[in-house]
Amino acid sequence: MKHLILGLVCLNFVVFGTNKVIAGDIKAGEARYAQNCGNCHGPAGMGLASYPKIKGKEVSYLIDRLNTYRAGTKIGPNSDLMIMMAQPLSDIEIANLAAYLNAQK
Amino acid sequence: MIKKSKLLSAAVVATAALMASPSNADTMNTPNISAMSIMNGLENPWDMAFTSGGDMFYTEKCKGLSVKTSSGAVNALAGMKGSKGYASTNDDLFCSGQAGMMGVAVDPNFNKNRRIYVASTSDKYHGSGCKTNFEKCDGNIIMRMEVSKDFKSVSNRVDIVKDIQYKPFESNHPFGGPGAHNGNRLRFGPEGYLWATTGDRHRGVVPQSPKLLGGNVLRIDTDGKAHPGNKPPRGFDKRMYTYGHRNVQGIDFRPSDGRAFTAEHGPWQNDEITALVNGGNGGWDPRPNVGGRGDCPDKYCGYMPNQKEGMLPAKRAQFMPMSDTRFSDLMPPAWNNNGLSQGTGSAAFLKGSNWGYWEGRMAVGIMGIGFGGTPSGMRIDVVDIAKDGQSIKSVIHMPTGLTKRFRGLRLGPDGALYAAVDEGEIYKITATAK
Numbered sequence: 225m226k227h228l229i230l231g232l233v234c235l236n237f238v239v240f241g242t243n244k245v246i247a248g249d250i251k252a253g254e255a256r257y258a259q260n261c262g263n264c265h266g267p268a269g270m271g272l273a274s275y276p277k278i279k280g281k282e283v284s285y286l287i288d289r290l291n292t293y294r295a296g297t298k299i300g301p302n303s304d305l306m307i308m309m310a311q312p313l314s315d316i317e318i319a320n321l322a323a324y325l326n327a328q329k
Numbered sequence: 330m331i332k333k334s335k336l337l338s339a340a341v342v343a344t345a346a347l348m349a350s351p352s353n354a355d356t357m358n359t360p361n362i363s364a365m366s367i368m369n370g371l372e373n374p375w376d377m378a379f380t381s382g383g384d385m386f387y388t389e390k391c392k393g394l395s396v397k398t399s400s401g402a403v404n405a406l407a408g409m410k411g412s413k414g415y416a417s418t419n420d421d422l423f424c425s426g427q428a429g430m431m432g433v434a435v436d437p438n439f440n441k442n443r444r445i446y447v448a449s450t451s452d453k454y455h456g457s458g459c460k461t462n463f464e465k466c467d468g469n470i471i472m473r474m475e476v477s478k479d480f481k482s483v484s485n486r487v488d489i490v491k492d493i494q495y496k497p498f499e500s501n502h503p504f505g506g507p508g509a510h511n512g513n514r515l516r517f518g519p520e521g522y523l524w525a526t527t528g529d530r531h532r533g534v535v536p537q538s539p540k541l542l543g544g545n546v547l548r549i550d551t552d553g554k555a556h557p558g559n560k561p562p563r564g565f566d567k568r569m570y571t572y573g574h575r576n577v578q579g580i581d582f583r584p585s586d587g588r589a590f591t592a593e594h595g596p597w598q599n600d601e602i603t604a605l606v607n608g609g610n611g612g613w614d615p616r617p618n619v620g621g622r623g624d625c626p627d628k629y630c631g632y633m634p635n636q637k638e639g640m641l642p643a644k645r646a647q648f649m650p651m652s653d654t655r656f657s658d659l660m661p662p663a664w665n666n667n668g669l670s671q672g673t674g675s676a677a678f679l680k681g682s683n684w685g686y687w688e689g690r691m692a693v694g695i696m697g698i699g700f701g702g703t704p705s706g707m708r709i710d711v712v713d714i715a716k717d718g719q720s721i722k723s724v725i726h727m728p729t730g731l732t733k734r735f736r737g738l739r740l741g742p743d744g745a746l747y748a749a750v751d752e753g754e755i756y757k758i759t760a761t762a763k
Contacts, residue, residue: 264698272752
């Protein structure tokens with residue numbers, strides 16, 4: 225019984241954890257973006273050369289994409305690069321980046 | 330007496346030192362640099378070309394060809410498929426990934442014949458090819474067009490080269506989308522022939538191929554025919570001046586002797602500047618199962634080893650050299666960016682006394698690519714190349730105050746350096762010698 229309760233608590237935590245929305249910090253997101261992302265995606269996520277525009281996208285979309293890349297899953301031709309870039313990101317950094325990019329219109 | 334002699338010696342040494350020191354007149358001849366944005370709001374401007382009167386043609390990779398006339402008017406001339414607002418559109422011209430409308434050059438006799446030349450991706454000559462990434466795919470072309478007297482339209486398009494290779498599909502590589510590595514910079518050489526660069530298009534067999542146009546520098550006339558003096562190896566396409574390149578996007582001619590130099594983008598190591606030799610080999614050979622390598626993803630070793638993670642550039646260079654010394658006809662690079670790849674996108678020699686000490690040196694645009702710990706390094710370098718072209722004497726950063734992806738450099742007829750950046754602007758960089 226104890227194990228069952230513990231199991232349910234863990235399951236709830238995981239579900240809660242994956243659905244949890246961390247409110248991103250735009251300023252911190254801007255600083256993190258400047259470290260790597262701007263080299264390819266350009267100022268404020270405007271998109272450069274063959275790298276897509278990512279400014280103004282929905283927060284949920286941006287978080288989902290970064291989580292997907294961080295997990296090593298390919299989506300699109302530059303996936304290898306994005307996987308490499310996303311793997312060091314924490315949940316908070318992803319939330320911050322999403323908040324910053326979403327705020328760029 | 331001893332004291333007097335010591336004093337005299339000291340005076341002699343001091344005088345000699347003064348005489349050996351450079352004078353202010355020498356050291357103060359570094360030009361003042363100022364940069365001003367002259368166009369903005371563009372979409373991936375890629376290249377520019379000038380008439381002697383200062384009219385500037387420019388390309389936007391996914392839109393088309395336009396001109397900013399010397400009076401300041403901007404006219405959209407030749408659009409690509411789906412482009413709006415151009416005097417004419419060309420439904421065979423398209424963009425995908427790195428590919429699209431790229432290089433542009435003005436005929437040396439433009440004032441008489443009104444001709445310009447444009448390199449672009451086109452689906453007009455795919456024919457039965459282009460069904461997979463592993464076959465011939467004629468998808469990059471060079472067009473000749475005539476510009477109307479009022480600079481408002483172009484006509485009489487003739488495709489003078491129709492068989493430059495193109496990558497039609499995604500592959501298992503970094504930057505692996507369709508349209509990779511097209512070269513497509515166009516410049517007229519001092520003898521009046523057109524030089525065109527081509528890329529390896531992520532296909533291992535292309536750069537060392539005798540017949541496929543890709544990973545070459547071509548030297549052709551204005552009808553697309555080979556220069557009679559080209560000396561590629563026996564059995565090679567006569568349009569090739571050099572072969573064995575990766576993706577040359579910078580080419581210009583040294584003012585002192587007319588020699589062609591390229592600036593080439595390395596994979597994750599070794600951007601290079603190279604003095605071209607007629608018939609020479611750039612030494613890039615990304616085929617699997619050669620040069621000590623085994624199989625590679627999608628038959629292309631260009632990003633190996635360990636193509637999904639950062640690693641020491643020198644280790645990569647050892648495994649997959651930009652300039653492989655096993656080739657006896659190798660053209661050795663004069664410079665390799667300290668072993669890094671940061672994206673040498675274009676090059677232009679600086680001409681005119683306004684450039685002071687830098688007159689005759691090569692400006693190289695670096696787009697900035699920072700993977701695996703390499704600093705991105707967006708900048709313009711000023712490179713002093715040795716007379717024999719085998720080394721450089723110095724390289725310094727031009728103090729433009731700009732941190733941009735420098736895609737296209739071109740010297741204007743006014744002696745200023747013009748720079749197209751991926752951020753959608755064209756800059757005029759002016760030098761004033763002191």
